Amino acid sequence: MLEQLGRSDASITTLAEKFHMTLTGMKKHVAILEQAGLVRTEKVGRVRTCKLGARRLEQETAWLDSYHQLWAARFDELDKVVEQLKREEKVNGRKNRE
Amino acid sequence: MDGKTESETAAQSRTKVERKSDRELVVTRVVDAPARIVYDAWTKAEIFRQWWVPKSFGLTLLSCELDVRVGGGYRLVFRHGDSEMAFFGRYLEVVPPSRIVWTNEEGEDEGPVTTVTFEEQGGKTLIVLHELYPSKESLEAASGDKSGMDETFAQLDELLAGSANSGDRS
Incomplete structure (x- = not known):
């Protein structure tokens, strides 16, 4: 049915x-x-x-939401790491860049 | 003055997720750094392991090996409670600092192929991550075994049909 x-x-x-x-x-x-x-x-x-x-639609939406959260959390961590790399590059760059 | 909720919402909305078709998911995000730095973060194991598994996941990354070259492999091992899980695959395309394509082979069935591109715009980098599943069914299986749920619902449906019929005849 x-x-x-x-x-x-x-x-x-x-x-x-x-x-x-x-x-x-x-x-x-x-x-x-x-x-x-x-x-x-x-x-x-x-x-x-x-x-x-609507239940099937809801299932899909709920999964996309958690997928979204995963990537948002991951990219927030990436932001921090990238900030750190930029700082290091600035310091090292003054010493090493030709 | 900005509340925590507001900044969290802002962080979420900076990451966009779109289901592009039955078989495709696309995630986009702009990171405030040049592409070569972003590329390093995706290809150097000692940097990659610092961000790939956010603390909120409750997973411990036990080991992380990335051999980023065409035909090279990667392998990540996680611990979750008492169990260990391995994620692995091969790199299909490697174009520094703008594009990486890899397979995901951890499951029993064929997994998705992930393509990530880094596009630098005025010192910032647009990251576009594209996941292509081999079939609609495999994407749905990844999304929490919806096919299994459908089967349960179909059985419920049949069961109800049977009981409704016999109920009426009595």
């Missing part, structure tokens, strides 16, 4: 027909998936449409 929703949004009625389930059964199913953040629903008029939930 998640695969199906990945391809296109669908109403609960359509999903129930597609998966040979009763409307009540599909409503329960969707409610649980909705609680898990895997599916979200939107009611327009009398039709409730199901879409994929």
Whole structure:
């Protein structure tokens, strides 16, 4: 069903027909998936449409955030090291540069 | 007057991360030093080991060998708690002081290829780090085994479908 929703949004009625389930059964199913953040629903008029939930997107965002933090921390250390190298070069440069 | 939070945010925003495609990640940062100094920091083991593993990681760098030339290898060994991990690979391109390309071979599967370039602009250096994964799946596996999660969700989905059906029939 998640695969199906990945391809296109669908109403609960359509999903129930597609998966040979009763409307009540599909409503329960969707409610649980909705609680898990895997599916979200939107009611327009009398039709409730199901879409994929934000959870997958969140997973990717969370990983990119930690990747970002890793590199930000790493580059902050690099900044310090580079400052030190510049100072050393200034001192040595006066002695060594031709 | 500037709060700590503000300066931390500034440091973070100086480093940019972009997912360029299914298989590519790009990190950019400007460092206030000429390219030759930045290049030294990436290629001389005794300097590299001072910054590659920030203290906040909780990792100890046990050894660091960099043989920076085309076909040369690198090997980093870390300790994390009781376990040791090795990161290693080979250098594919070495162009001082502007470009280094290396492989990442630590995993069971083919790892990403990392390209870093140093572009000097008015005494500062723009660092662009590009990671190209062999496939979309391998990038996602690196990002916390999302494929495994998908499988779990699919199973949950099936399980629910089964129970909902039998529930209705009773």
